[in-house]
Amino acid sequence: MNENRPLQDAVDLFEDAPCGYIVTRGDGSFVRANRTFLEWTGYSLDHLQSGKRFQDLLTIPSKIFYENQYFPLLTMQGFIREVAFNLADSQDRDLPVLVNSVQKADPRTGDTLVLSTLFGARDRRKYEQDLVRARQEAERLSTIVTMSADAIVRCSPDGLVETWNPGARRMFGVDESDARGQRIRAYLPSLSDADWTRIVGTLQSGESMTLETEGRHASARLLDVSAGFAPHFGPLGRLTGISAIIRDISESKAVQRLQYEFLAMTSHELRTPLTSIRGHAQLLRRQGRYTESMVQRIIDSSDQLGRLVDDLLLASSLEAGQFDLQPTDVDVKAVVQTSVDQLKGVSGRTIQVEMTPDVVHVWGDRLRLAQIFSNLLSNALKYSDPETEVVVRVSRSGTEAEVAVIDRGSGISADDLSRLFDRFYRASATADNAQGVGLGLYITNHLVHAHGGSLQVESEVDRGSVFTVALPLFGGQDSGTASRFDAARATDTLSNRN
Amino acid sequence: MSVLARNNVRVSGRGTTPLVFAHGYGCDQNMWRLVAPAFEDRYKIVLFDHVGSGQSDLSAYDPSKYSSLQGYADDILEICEELDLHHGIFVGHSVSAMIGVLAAIKEPDRFDRLILVGPSARYINDGDYVGGFSEEEIQELLAFQDANYLGWSRNMAPAIMGNPDRPELGAELTNSFCRTDPDVARQFAAVTFLSDNRDDLPRVEARTLVLQSREDVIAPLPVGDYVQRHLPDSRMVILDAAGHCPHLSAPEQTIAAMEAFLRE
Structure with a gap:
């Protein structure tokens, strides 16, 4: 070709287009390949035409794909589009490409020819791999969100529910389809306007926050919950969404209350016989003489105290699973x-x-x-x-x-x-x-x-x-x-x- | 869901002896379109799609059932049960060759003869055994699948699968044959290329034909040879064809070899 001649005809386009063009026979052997393809692969046209086949240039995974999918599809439908292959160039380096192929009958011989276009896909392949990894990661996270006993909810910046996990469905007794579009505050009835303004303000400043409040089940039953809110930001630092993780803490709250009541009660129960013991002992001292009934009261009160302490000890050993029967x-x-x-x-x-x-x-x-x-x-x-x-x-x-x-x-x-x-x-x-x-x-x-x-x-x-x-x-x-x-x-x- | 709908079973032909065609990994029953019609006169032709491939019922896909080839073999036996097939002929391509072997071992009464096209009892080299691939190459293949699935999941989404009544829709699809759900394809590839059925071969009673391409990168000659040597009652025919799909690239030769074997 004349180096000084301007690019203008179809042959130029065929040879120097920013994609590889190849023509092969039905068995994959090369008939033609354009200059771009030869430059990419580092092979000469003579080398390719000396009996080389397209599939010979593929890496092993691509060869398998060629045999199992590309060839059967091309044969059956006469064309195939957007198949990813890795070519191995003359230096045995990977060359990721996307291939479109179409079958044509050679007008002179009637033999089957395959016309293929190859697009370089190195960047695209990398992004696709990122995409696959992102998808796998998303699947893993989605499993966690699905399995979680906590309610995990995503809301718009103004607090309308967008996603609602099965944990939220169980906690509030509301299906996702019904919850979507509702205000999250409808399920957290104790949050006041001021509370919400404070939450959104904190989120807008880039911080997350957790607070304890009440959740409302569809049956109107109230539960103690801990609600954590975290912000999502879009371009220009605008708040684009709110994630809420809501945990039912009714049980631990109830245990807390019980423990508090127990302490108060136990102290009271321990104090009553103690007061009685001390009172009667003081009385004995003041009287300066022995009274049978007063000593009996002291003994009764000590017994009461003893039984109480025995019960407490027994309960703690039952709780720890350390106690023996003598049957x-x-x-x-x-x-x-x-x-x-x-x-x-x-x-x-x-x-x-x-x-x-x-x-x-x-x-x-x-x-x-x-x-x-x-x-x-x-x-x-x-x-x-x-x-x-x-x-x-x-x-x-x-x-x-x-x-x-x-x-x-x-x-x-x-x-x-x-x-x-x-x-x-x-x-x-x-x-x-x-x-x-x-x-x-x-x-x-x-x-x-x-x-x-x-x-x-x-x-x-x-x-x-x-x-x-x-x-x-x-x-x-x-x-x-x-x-x-x-x-x-x-x-x-x-x-x-x- | 009936077994026949689950596997998109198509029965045709004017004969009574059943001839069951099983497609390999990556495709569907369309693969037999150049071969099966030649047997319509004398046989009862049974074509089907493995679950997850072609127009099978995707909702029937159970990852645990199909985590081994036996799951696929059981499907074939269920089809035989449903159609009341006995003493038939099984034709299996690629991975379906071993699926047929498993089915024939489990219920020997179903198939008197097996025709295995491009079979491999194990794809990975193992000591003296030549399977054609190293472990790393197969792992690379499984990782490479994703490069095509991204395109495939877009072009072959189940939602636009299977509209036999609307051929014009098919014409718009990028690749209208051999539709495979991407997630299924990923697992099917792993099951196919990691399986090892060498110990199953000696247990086959049926008379077997191994159809081997002269040149096949997936199941090279030593692999087909191994299969033939370990099947008790078998013979091998080497076709003058290149590639893993002689039934597509050299259908006349494939038909001739099958007919010669069936006349024996």
């Missing part, structure tokens, strides 16, 4: 009778005892079983009118011993029932007028379960309550003698529970 063959009827006799003496109340004539033995720790029955009986006495009767009934039901304690007292509301066995929980209706730190039922329930048994409660407000302890019977159906098998099983049960 033996126990006659339930005898233990119940002893507890009844003790409490009758202390309270002066009537406790009606109904016992099955059958033998009722269990494999358990005699002292702990006594504690279970005493706790239930004293609760029944404490929460019922002195004029009413408390009934304890011992029976056998299938393979279980049942001890039911029945009172005609104030009863327990459904709300309180669900949390009755929680540590430090005291039924709301009775918390103010009865003593105790809320450990009794918690301990009782734990002890029953440690014996492989269960504790059921049925109650109706103002009608009374029935607490039923069910424990696995020990020994044969008709006698109190233990079979070795039963003994082993009962021991297993106990050790598993511990």
